[in-house]
Amino acid sequence: MSSTTPNETDWEDVLLHVVTGKGGTGKTTVAAALALALASRGKTVLLCEVEGRQGIAQLFDVPPLPYEERRVASGPNDGGDVYALAIEPEAALLEYLDMYYRLGRAGKALDRFGVVDFATTIAPGVRDVLLTGKVYEAAYRNKRSKGARRYDAIVLDAPPTGRIAQFLNVNSELAGLAKVGPIRTQADSIMTLLRSPRTAVHLVTVLEDMPVQETADGIAELHAAKLPVGGVVVNLVRSNELDDEARDQAVEDGLPRGLIEEDLRRVGIEPTGTMLDGLLTEAREHAERRDLEDEQRKRINELDVDTYELPRLTDGIDLGGLYELAADLCEQGMA
Template sequence: MSSGRRLHVVSGKGGTGKTTVAAALALALAEEGRRTLLVEVEGRQGIAQLFETEPLPYEERRIAIGPGGGEVFALAIDAERALLDYLQMFYKLGGAGRALRRIGAIDFATTIAPGLRDVLLTGKACEAVRRRGQDGRWAYDAVIMDAPPTGRIARFLGVHHEVAGLARVGPVHHQAQAVMRVLKSAETAVHLVTLLEEMPVQETADGIAELRAAGLPVGVVAVNMVRPPVLAAPPRPEGDPAALAEALARAGLGGAAGLAGPLLAEGREYAARLALEAAQRAELAGLGLPVHELPLLAEGVDLAGLYRLARLLREQRW
């Protein structure tokens, strides 16, 4: 599964369930003996809510066991703490770095420079991808990032290229280049989550175009919350209300005359939705990427639902 990809960046229009898909992917990739890290960068604590656990701290914590017996760890990246790590790694500030935080300098820096915040968030995730244990093996077999929405994903991931151009020498330049090597390598894939609706599909197409223009590797399109078919065949809603009422009466339904009109109206609405979904599937097929569908969970997304989605992802072999 995952074709050698080790960094999976999951994005999507708001409301498409990208955090749910990212969490299910982390579970799916946690096959026997494998370790995955699920990274949150937006500070919403959505991962903690999905896994029904306490808010995640700025540390890597095991939160689940994958369907195949592997381990799922999670990390909520805090930009201020990431900047302190960065300062300690390259400049050995020690107590001086903590003093900067106490006087608000860290928060000031990350607030007035949004690009710096993105550098820190992506840099921390890429550090986890590159990290090795004492035995020389990768610390994590896969890192899954619950990334910002599709509308800003290309800029979010490409900010290191801008930083490398601004800082042409020194540790900042080398760090930015190292991160971009990971993000643009065959180890990385940016997956887009969408729904079978016009606006999410259009935003997905626009996001893919921007990612390709930036030289960032695009993975698969995940169509989330797909509703199951209600009928074995599409309805023919152009039927005659009187004829339908007569058929309902023969079947023994009381008040058949009052049911025929509403039933035909529902049939027309259902047929229109099927036509819209077929058109959106055709749009997605034209993007030249693998497209996988995940069902709408009628009972809602809970832990059992996450494991169900993870099983489906494993069967689809992302």
Template sequence: MVTGKGGTGKSTVAAALALALASHGRRVLLCEVEGRQGIARMFDVDPLPYAERRIATGLAGADGRAGAVHALHIDPESALMEYLSMYYKLGRAGRVLDRFGVVEFATTIAPGVRDVLLTGKVYEAVKRNSRNRGATQYDAVVLDAPPTGRIVQFLGVNTELAGLARMGPIKHQADSVMTLLRSPRTAVHLVTLLEEMPVQETADAIEELRAAELPVGAVMVNQVRPDELDDTSLADALAGRLDGPRIAADLAAAGVEAGDTLVAELTEEARDHAERRALEDEQRSRVAALDRPTYELPRLAGGVDLGGLYELAARLREQGM
């Protein structure tokens, strides 16, 4: 599971994680549940139907073998139709219910039903075995999950349902899903930026996940700025001690006409950069205090495209993810 405050790039990190895991011939399923077709846009493919589709080749492993990334866009209406067919054998009757709007009513009005169906489909993909004839078995399933503000409710809704349903297939499935979500097979990774609000929301989410007995994975620090100045230069920039004549001489040596205005503007930019780095270092210390494995991903100057996803996947794998 990959979650994070809105704007931290959790969908990008989920996609990069799927590519990183799909090595050595492994098959990975990347799922999304928020209805935005984000996977299709990132991988530059047609909008995904409610069906698993191969969308990319993973990173090659040390043995030269690369696996595959499959994708699934899970919508609650289709998941309900599948659920009715599997457990209640409704078949054609289920399609009649859909035409009368019963399916839409159940997935938008009934409390928790939507999230139960979404997590139930992920559970089905994880638990496949040789008896699921014709279905692809995956070595890993990555879910681009809802944001941190809703993640505990999203993952814990099956507990509430299990308490309401005393017997039957609904009770059995809810119990099974929660057993999986609380097992060592599951990890909830959190994506953050080196900014105060995302880091605080990450810390709060970790506390809530632990209170709900859900397994906390790693903290993924996204969009990290490059180290363009060494520590001495950063300290000098922050204290206003940069050597203006030396900057002018260096610019002149590079063939740039350096007047006092340009040197002053560059000095001010360096100070702004140093202040930003100081704030980021403070937030980095707060992330370290969360006592979870931490991975850092760089800010991509050209934005995120398929090539950028592979670059981020390589960074994750280099750090041991």
């Protein structure tokens, strides 16, 4: 776990927070909570998604996001604001052509003829080049982006861990193909940001074998690609209903059946044999699950990165739940 005090943050100088994780670990939820946590520090934050799932809109209970930066929430206690953007490769390409080559009308004509869709579909990596290029543009707004909003932090809900290194490293490959010219310059600029201390790639996992292994593999791939590893967020952590002694007893079917029966009667419940059997079975399964989770937590600690934990919310995720998770991240020093 991070040792940061509540008034400090582990990633104070980071501009771009990239959030990745195996499917099902809740990376979009963590990205949204992180954006809110940063906003609670008074920052103006852009939360981006690139997978076309409209996960951000669902979490914040707003209409599907267009290719336009829209305010979706404010940080608590008069904090900053969270803006959201669903990045579409086709729209990003048209914007790129207009911004760098002044092909506004010509670019729209290409779109009508299907050339844009062809380019982003047939050429491997082009989509990722455009997606990362838009994130870079939002991070370093310049005179070409006259009147555009500037952000103190950007949170990217990125592709899954299995392809995060390839996604972020695509401009390095492009730079190898384009030896000179504006394409090479743009690719180099993007990679400079992605490999700098201004970027942190955070990985989301749960306390299960496959997600933890994918997290370890992802960290190794990021290191190999010289991309900056941030923290590991352990999501959906279950509360511990039993202390260590009771857990040991539960695993060995040694919980005091008689005492449990007395406690139930004390609160007005008349226990049956079937009820007691069910409770003891549930206790054993909980204890066994916690033992397995502790083994996975040890594996995560061995990764030697800052770790944070977020609870499983019993009522599911809504905007109120996101604020709860954001507060947890602030308390642990992630934002």
